[in-house]
Amino acid sequence: MEFTRQAEATSLGSGTLDHLDLAVTEFNRAYSLKPPRAVLDAVMDYRRKVDALLKGRHTHRQERELLAFADWLSELLAWLAHDLGDARTGLAFATDAFVHGQQAGHGQLCAWAMDASASINLYEQRPVKARYAALKGLIEAPATHPLTVRLHAQAARAAAADGDADGFTTAYRAAEDAYRLLPPRSPRRFGMDVLPLADYALASYPATSFIWLGQAEQARQHAEQALATYEAAPAASRSPSREAIARIDMALAHALLGDPDDAVALGHQALDSARVVDSVRHRAGDLTSYLTRRYRRQAAVKGLRERLAAADAAARPALPATTGA
Numbered sequence: 001m002e003f004t005r006q007a008e009a010t011s012l013g014s015g016t017l018d019h020l021d022l023a024v025t026e027f028n029r030a031y032s033l034k035p036p037r038a039v040l041d042a043v044m045d046y047r048r049k050v051d052a053l054l055k056g057r058h059t060h061r062q063e064r065e066l067l068a069f070a071d072w073l074s075e076l077l078a079w080l081a082h083d084l085g086d087a088r089t090g091l092a093f094a095t096d097a098f099v100h101g102q103q104a105g106h107g108q109l110c111a112w113a114m115d116a117s118a119s120i121n122l123y124e125q126r127p128v129k130a131r132y133a134a135l136k137g138l139i140e141a142p143a144t145h146p147l148t149v150r151l152h153a154q155a156a157r158a159a160a161a162d163g164d165a166d167g168f169t170t171a172y173r174a175a176e177d178a179y180r181l182l183p184p185r186s187p188r189r190f191g192m193d194v195l196p197l198a199d200y201a202l203a204s205y206p207a208t209s210f211i212w213l214g215q216a217e218q219a220r221q222h223a224e225q226a227l228a229t230y231e232a233a234p235a236a237s238r239s240p241s242r243e244a245i246a247r248i249d250m251a252l253a254h255a256l257l258g259d260p261d262d263a264v265a266l267g268h269q270a271l272d273s274a275r276v277v278d279s280v281r282h283r284a285g286d287l288t289s290y291l292t293r294r295y296r297r298q299a300a301v302k303g304l305r306e307r308l309a310a311a312d313a314a315a316r317p318a319l320p321a322t323t324g325a
Contacts, residue, residue, distance in 0.1 A: 040080040067104035083277035111141035118154040131158035146198035153201035160209030207249040216256035223250035244273035
């Protein structure tokens with residue numbers, strides 16, 4: 001009887017785990033709709049609370065659930081830190097999410113963490129580390145889950161960033177093959193359909209990749225497809241930052257094709273986004289740098305560059321040191 005009592009002993013309130021599930025669901029819904037600074041502060045508060053709960057008394061089943069909530073919160077913190085321009089903190093939280101996913105015995109959680117790590121490393125211009133993260137995630141991801149499609153597409157994008165055209169083609173074909181194997185019913189993540197994440201990756205990652213590989217016409221076609229996909233999404237799942245990046249990809253394609261006027265116009269549309277996070281500003285910097293080199297004398301190019309500089313200045317400082325993982 002004492003063995004049984006000890007196995008069931010817990011200091012968790014009866015509704016604690018249900019409350020955490022509702023909170024993480026709301027944080028995921030708020031991610032694309034609210035300013036990242038405000039969301040990060042709230043998520044960080046909950047991450048600390050879960051850490052305290054893990055140090056308390058709980059059953060083994062409850063521990064696995066708490067580890068999973070710690071993973072979800074750290075994965076979201078990785079994206080938020082990245083959005084605020086703090087890559088080092090973002091990568092630290094992605095690692096934390098991966099470790100807690102392992103401790104929870106939940107491979108899919110580990111794969112989500114490596115998806116975040118791959119993206120952050122790409123924006124930090126570390127394509128080898130990005131590809132490694134994507135492949136590490138693929139080891140953990142279920143074969144018939146949209147996340148597998150996304151991770152193959154991440155590996156393709158990393159290959160393109162490294163100038164490996166053959167590697168891009170191979171990985172992107174793997175993403176397309178995985179997409180064809182997806183089951184009729186799409187899984188959900190905190191109440192949201194995750195299939196669009198695979199659709200977005202197949203549409204937008206090639207656009208960016210073809211930019212990096214210098215194939216402007218193919219980049220333009222994929223960027224147009226990506227933007228159409230984003231704009232067709234239900235209002236609740238629209239992503240202003242993804243739409244902005246698709247416009248920047250299209251702008252870069254137009255610039256490569258010798259059309260600076262459309263490139264500048266698309267650049268301004270991207271900066272009109274309701275969510276100009278660090279990834280948007282980073283890609284806009286790629287655009288203005290290229291336009292400045294090729295069309296230095298055009299006043300419109302200078303105007304776009306000055307607008308981006310103002311957006312960069314408004315975004316700093318991003319994170320206080322106390323929020324690091």
